[in-house]
Amino acid sequence: MSSSQNPHPAISRRSEGLKGQVRVPGDKSISHRALLFAGLASGESRITGLLEGEDVLRTGAAMRAMGAKIRQDGVTWTVQGVGNGCLLEPREDLDFGNAGTGSRLTMGLVGTYDMKTRFVGDASLSKRPMARVLDPLREMGAQVLEAQQGERLPITLQGPRHGTAITYRVPMPSAQVKSAVLLAGLNVAGITTVIEPVMTRDHTEKMLAGFGAAIEVETDGNGVRHIRLQGQGRLVGQTIDVPGDPSSAAFPLVAALITEGSDVVIENVLLNPTRTGLILTLQEMGGDIEFLNIRSQGGEKVADLRVRSSSLKGVEVPADRAPSMIDEYPVLAIAASLAEGETRMPGIGELRVKESDRLSAVAEGLRANGVECTEGEDYLVVKGYPGGKGLGDGTVATHLDHRIAMSFLVLGLATEKPVTVDDDGMIATSFPEFHSLMKSIGARIQGKEEEQV
Numbered sequence: 001m002s003s004s005q006n007p008h009p010a011i012s013r014r015s016e017g018l019k020g021q022v023r024v025p026g027d028k029s030i031s032h033r034a035l036l037f038a039g040l041a042s043g044e045s046r047i048t049g050l051l052e053g054e055d056v057l058r059t060g061a062a063m064r065a066m067g068a069k070i071r072q073d074g075v076t077w078t079v080q081g082v083g084n085g086c087l088l089e090p091r092e093d094l095d096f097g098n099a100g101t102g103s104r105l106t107m108g109l110v111g112t113y114d115m116k117t118r119f120v121g122d123a124s125l126s127k128r129p130m131a132r133v134l135d136p137l138r139e140m141g142a143q144v145l146e147a148q149q150g151e152r153l154p155i156t157l158q159g160p161r162h163g164t165a166i167t168y169r170v171p172m173p174s175a176q177v178k179s180a181v182l183l184a185g186l187n188v189a190g191i192t193t194v195i196e197p198v199m200t201r202d203h204t205e206k207m208l209a210g211f212g213a214a215i216e217v218e219t220d221g222n223g224v225r226h227i228r229l230q231g232q233g234r235l236v237g238q239t240i241d242v243p244g245d246p247s248s249a250a251f252p253l254v255a256a257l258i259t260e261g262s263d264v265v266i267e268n269v270l271l272n273p274t275r276t277g278l279i280l281t282l283q284e285m286g287g288d289i290e291f292l293n294i295r296s297q298g299g300e301k302v303a304d305l306r307v308r309s310s311s312l313k314g315v316e317v318p319a320d321r322a323p324s325m326i327d328e329y330p331v332l333a334i335a336a337s338l339a340e341g342e343t344r345m346p347g348i349g350e351l352r353v354k355e356s357d358r359l360s361a362v363a364e365g366l367r368a369n370g371v372e373c374t375e376g377e378d379y380l381v382v383k384g385y386p387g388g389k390g391l392g393d394g395t396v397a398t399h400l401d402h403r404i405a406m407s408f409l410v411l412g413l414a415t416e417k418p419v420t421v422d423d424d425g426m427i428a429t430s431f432p433e434f435h436s437l438m439k440s441i442g443a444r445i446q447g448k449e450e451e452q453v
């Protein structure tokens with residue numbers, strides 16, 4: 001297991017002509033939900049394309065601890081669910097490691113069960129705010145028996161005997177909060193309503209409907225979504241083929257755009273419109289991204305992306321696009337560093353409560369490598385250096401954050417001097433194949449200890 005106690009630095013060097021056809025691992029958001037919903041449903045589910053990253057495996061372990069039978073047979077994961085309403089009290093703490101999604105969705109899932117559940121995580125997860133989930137769960141009847149200062153992990157929840165269905169307006173754009181309330185609603189009588197003023201990724205709504213939940217979504221005249229879920233319904237096991245993760249595809253995608261002479265195809269990428277903000281932004285910057293073989297897979301649009309190196313120009317990213325690319329800002333900042341002119345990214349305060357304070361981590365990493373930028377409370381402005389001249393030679397503090405590590409390893413492919421990250425261990429939480437995939441297209445990225453003098 002990766003941890004800051006045993007950091008593993010890595011270095012990337014200027015590369016040329018990334019070439020090849022690659023497949024990124026399964027979508028992390030869909031993979032968590034696949035294990036959660038399959039573990040809860042009655043009967044058997046079969047999942048292929050599951051992301052076998054640490055975050056998702058911890059969700060699997062939590063569902064096992066609550067009674068689901070989960071087995072891996074080659075590329076297929078088979079899950080025997082417990083049946084809605086029938087989760088068992090776990091005997092041990094549920095350890096979610098680095099995973100915000102796994103921990104927050106599971107808190108929702110168990111929050112209306114008359115049982116005690118203790119949540120723990122690593123140093124990064126233990127700093128992240130959990131009040132956003134605990135507040136609505138308290139309204140539904142959950143008691144918080146233990147929480148650290150500022151409502152942080154470790155947290156012990158005790159659910160009510162009979163929980164209450166609520167109407168909850170999500171105060172910040174967060175698919176995790178929306179999902180936690182809906183999952184809590186699965187185990188209470190009546191209709192739980194989530195009001196979502198700003199649309200976020202809709203995997204929970206879509207997948208719950210696929211598992212047979214009575215859920216409907218209405219968008220009012222102001223674009224506000226009203227999601228209504230009938231509690232205590234039956235969920236039935238499904239077959240799920242998880243498409244490739246656009247948030248992982250972002251790394252070879254930006255790498256190919258900024259590395260001269262590149263031509264890379266990234267296969268099977270999820271193109272759900274709540275996830276495509278980065279691709280749209282890169283296209284606006286002049287990125288040559290072609291959609292090949294557009295098709296539908298399990299109700300989601302997917303395509304292969306052909307990406308060729310491009311001369312990028314700075315843009316202003318509309319603030320209301322943030323939810324559709326929230327995890328992609330660190331790697332967008334890398335593309336911006338190689339673009340002509342400035343790139344402005346307003347409305348990104350949520351980046352401060354991810355695996356690290358990503359706004360600061362990105363700004364510090366850029367400055368350490370010679371890129372000028374301005375960090376505001378909820379915005380970032382990055383100056384571009386086409387050709388990467390004079391950039392690099394810095395070491396980036398990754399703060400237990402996989403996306404910071406991967407983003408800066410991509411930067412080093414196009415800077416004059418190498419870029420070092422202090423620890424690449426956390427990459428395994430979301431993208432265990434990152435190093436081998438990047439090497440296969442010709443990226444000069446390696447662990448510091450493998451470095452040849």
Ligand SMILES: O=C(O)C1=C[C@@H](OP(=O)(O)O)[C@@H](O)[C@H](O)C1
Pocket residue numbers: 028029030101173174175176177179201326327350
């Ligand atoms: O619901 C999800 O699967 C996710 C929602 C987002 O978090 P927030 O809900 O905190 O924005 C995102 O950053 C995370 O990687 C995955």
Ligand SMILES: C=C(OP(=O)(O)O)C(=O)O
Pocket residue numbers: 028055098099100101102327354355403430
């Ligand atoms: C924010 C992320 O994940 P999580 O919230 O699940 O830790 C991410 O993967 O970038």
